[in-house]
Amino acid sequence: MPPKKEKTEADLLKEKNQQLQTLMKERFFTNPAFDLYGGKAGLHDLGPVMAPLFHNVIQEWRRHFVFHDNLQEIDATVITPSRVLEVSGHVEKFNDMKIKEKTTGELYRADKLIEELCDKALNPKQPLDPQLKEKYTIMKNEADSMSADQMKATIEELVKVTGDKRQFEDPAPFNLMFSTQIGPTGDDPAYLRPEIAQGMFMNFKACYEELNHRMPFGIAQFGKAFRNEIAPKGGLFRLREFQLAEFEYFYDPQQTTHSNLSLVKDVVVLMLTREMQEKGIEVPLEMTIEQAHTTNNPETGKPYVENQILAYYLGRTQLFLEKVGLRKEKIRFRQHLRKQMAHYARDCWDGEALSLTGWQEIVGIADRSAYDLEAHSRGTNTQLVAKRDLPEPIQKTVLVPVSKVIGQTFKQKAKPVQSYLNSLDEAGVLALKQQIETNQKATITISEGEQIELSPAMLEFKVETVREEDYIPFVVEPSYGISRILFSIIDQNFWTRPSDQNRRVISFPATLAPKQVLIQPLSVKSQKQLEICHSIEASLKHFSRLIDTGGASVGKKYARADEIGMPFGITVDGTSETDNTATLRERDSSQQVRLPITEIPKVLKKLVKGSANWETIVSQYGLVPTAEAKE
Missing domain, CATH: 3.30.720.200 (Signal recognition particle alu RNA binding heterodimer, srp9/1)
Structure with missing residues (x-):
């Protein structure tokens, strides 16, 4: 019998990703929308795990940005008159390139097809020449900045190199906006907003006046955006209806400093500059925000991030992503190539998260200059300006x-x-x-x-x-793809217990967990234990909780709780009936302590708020030996 082939790292990642996808399906994290009718690509419903996770992440986003930086929060409409998006440039320029396979008629997004073929070219059966590796890496990096002719030539070359049997028509532009109309006559065209920024630009003047002409200031909102994606794939990373959280930070272009930069100057970020990408370099630079703003890029002779406001929000974004559970070493900021930047941008950095399938964009931080306010000033004959002495x-x-x-x-x-x-x-x-x-x-x-x-x-x-x-303010726009952030949190916090690869765990931070605490009796036949469970549940109204009085074993209930990331579990047992104590379990370590029931709300509050860690609680109450904790 031939020796068993060793699994590669790619094999292990693929297996782990499959485990995660299975878990998300089994526990209804998401579901294809209209599944009873066969579903629609790019449309997903959030289930009872993801929906509360979404709201918890949004609340953390509001605390971290809106409250911390005292931003003006609004809620603009989804339906947008055509004229607004004509002036903003979306009607003309909000396009992706589509390409059709001749035999099957299947449509692809051309840049994603190039990335797919580049991945195939980068992973041949025989070792790849370093020059070819650099060439295909650069092709992949530049895929979404190519012209139609460049895409055509690149696809033809890659099809030959990889031996792909598909035949493709020429790439063609496709506008991604969903069109609609306002009113019954059909002569007032509109679109579902493809981004949420324009509503904030529409309300710039009103917010500026509300603030008694104070500058700089920011306008924030979160809500749905809609893009008629050509071939949505990748679950929550490519949706036709999705959630964004954004703000527009308006500032005087003569004053690009930020008063709170010192708060983030020591934050360490990983950065991949455009010059590095153009050379096929994939290992990012590690530097502090202060270094990013003050150190010159040897390729350009200018700071890596010239705008101090942009640098500040790179740092704040890094801290936010870590706070919601992403790993520091699995976050990087990739600078857009010149040809890749949106028509309004002076500079742009994508915040990317490393998932089981590779690096994925989850945040975009752009310096939009004064493009939008200038355009809407011209389009409406209205002065969208601020004043300086x-x-x-x-x-x-x-x-x-x-x-x-x-x-x-x-x-x-x-x-x-x-x-x-x-x-x-x-x-x-x-x-x-x-x-x-x-x-x-x-x-x-x-x-x-x-x-x-x-x-x-x-x-x-x-x-x-x-x-x-008068002057027209410039604007820095951080835009957060909430659906993508949700999936990245799950992806980076998913693991299996070493003692049993079928024991699946998601280590949500306690503040974000859809359910924070499980309450269960050791014996469902004990009326006294059931009464104590309900009494504990009544004392925990400020926590998201689940009381489980089903007939499954305690271990089985804890395993199910681990799968949806519940950080704590309370078990009421025979001892509880006599001394009014219960055990408190911590998810990641499987360790348990026994404490008075009356102290449970206070201890949980400390753990969830972060004023105490699990080690502190263990030192206070001592561990209870359990078979599970020995894993």
Whole structure:
């Protein structure tokens, strides 16, 4: 009999991933939406494990960012008028490249197909030449920044190299937005929002005024976004309906410092620069946030992260991801290649988590410059600006529209005329003044290209002493893919007990666990034990809990609790009936202590809040010997 083949690391990861997928299906973490009708790719329902986990992560996100940085929280609508997304550039540019296989008609996202073929080319049966390895690694890194022609040529090359038998048509752009309409006539087109940022830009002016013109400031929200993905695969990593949490941090481009940078200066992050990716380098740099902001990249002669505000949120994001249970060594920040960046971005770093299937993007942190506010200012003839003090007062010509004359003359068109006039900067005011003085009239163009003629009676020009100037704020946008973060938490915290590979465990942090404590009697036939269990349950109203009075063994109940990440378990036994104590079990170690029932709420509060760790509780109460703890 030939010797048994040793399993490779890839084999072990694949097996572990299969175990996790099986567990998530068996315990209803998620389910394909409309499964009774065959389901729909890219649509998933969250079950009784994932739904509370989602809300717990969102609450942690709110505490970590919204409360800590005093952000303005809003909730904007999902349905977005077409005009808004035309102005923002989404109607024209929010595309992925699709490609069809000629024989089967199956559609692929072209960049994902290239990544798939590159992985195949990088893992041949024979050792790969280092130059070819570097070439295919660079191809994979640049897949989503290629033009249609580059994608076509790359796919043709990779198909030959890998011996793939599929034949493909040419790549073509596909807009990812779901279209709809507002009202019954069909002549008011709209889209389901493909991101949640535009609602925050729409409300910039209102929030700025609510804050009495204080800068800098942030607007935050979380909610659903919708993208009609070409070929959604990978479970929660590629959905058509998904949850995002974002904020837009508005700042003066002349002031790129952040007052709280010192709070994160020593946070250590792993960083993969664009220059490293262009060379096929895969091992990231390890540095503190202070080093990232102050140390020059030898390739560019500039700091790795030039914008201090961007650097601050890289650090805060690292801390947030660690807080919700991701491993420090399994988080990295990858800088976008120049060709890869969105049309609005000056710089962008993706926060990525290492899963059982490789590195996956879960966060994007972009410097969007002033792109959006400038675009919407032009699109609406509205000044979306902030004010800063001038070093010295200056004389400035200002325009005061004569509202009464404009209203009487233009009736329902008076508002867009006023909006246009109010949006003019000083150069526009002077140009309009010259027209009026030269021609005794002036022509302006309002919405939809309509031209309007103005008379001198409608306009008044004044010279004023000005101590402030207008500017359009820049914005840093951290965007968190909550569905992806949820899966990464589960993926990185899944393990099996060394003594029994079928004993599956998910080590959720106690604050996030969907259920925090199991309560069970040793004997379901003991009425006294059942009464004590219900009494304990009543004392733990501030914890998410599960009381299990079923007939399974205690060990079986603990094993089921471990599978959904329940960090603590309370067992009421015969001793409890006489001395009013119970055992408290910790999930990861399987250790137990015995303590008075009246002290359980206080001890659990300390453990969940982090004011005490398990070792402290053990030193206080002592361990109870158990067969399980000997594993």
